[in-house]
Amino acid sequence: MTRIAVYPGSFDPLTRGHLDILQRSLGLFDKVIIGVAVNSNKALLFSIEERIDFIREATEGWANLEIDTFEGLTVDYCKKRGAKSIIRGLRAVTDFDYEYAISLMNRKLAPEVETIFLMSSNDYSFVSSTIVKEVARHGRDVSAQVPEHVSKALLNKLSKGK
Ligand code: ADP
DSSP states (O other), X not given: OOOEEEEEEOOTTXXXXXXXXXXXXXXXXXXXXXXXXXSOSSOOSSOHHHHHHHHXXXXXXXXXXXXXXXXXXXXXXXXXXXXOEEEEEEOTTTTHHHHHHHHHHHHHHOTTOEEEEEEXXXXXXXXXXXXHHHHHHTXXXXXXXXXXXXXXHHHHHHSTTO
8 A cells, every 4th residue: 555645735935844844754655745735825925836846946856756736625635646644744832723723624524534743853943934935025045944946036036126
């Protein structure tokens, strides 16, 4: 049996924290599908194509990884792709309440799909796409938090006209 997991998110944009979770989850499953949510309840800065390109460039040559997009509920996407696990990252304490609620709801919707939480690594426990965008908006370098090509794209997009 091939163990497939979906790592869903908005990835707006991809951070080194996301990459860390992705790399570690690849050690646990036969295949990981990174599912980029087409729509999000967050205000998105980058288009779906840009968000995918960031991931593609950062993960070039990584085995057993597929990059895909999805719309709708994560559990429905998991069923469609034959995935029995959802990977989520947990930072500090702030993510817990929200992630716990979603995982309980997902279990109600699809008891056969298990949510697996990976704790963020020390270096990235305070890294979020939102914070990175805020810092880049003020023209500051964020290459410690995001891959180099993402940092450039952020500065390009956000500090234009400043
Ligand atoms: P979403 O809109 O689904 O929260 P995100 O792109 O913000 O999408 O995050 C996707 C997943 O990655 C979530 O499980 C989130 O908790 C996790 N994540 C985000 N940043 C980090 C980080 N620095 N360390 C570990 N996990 C993270």
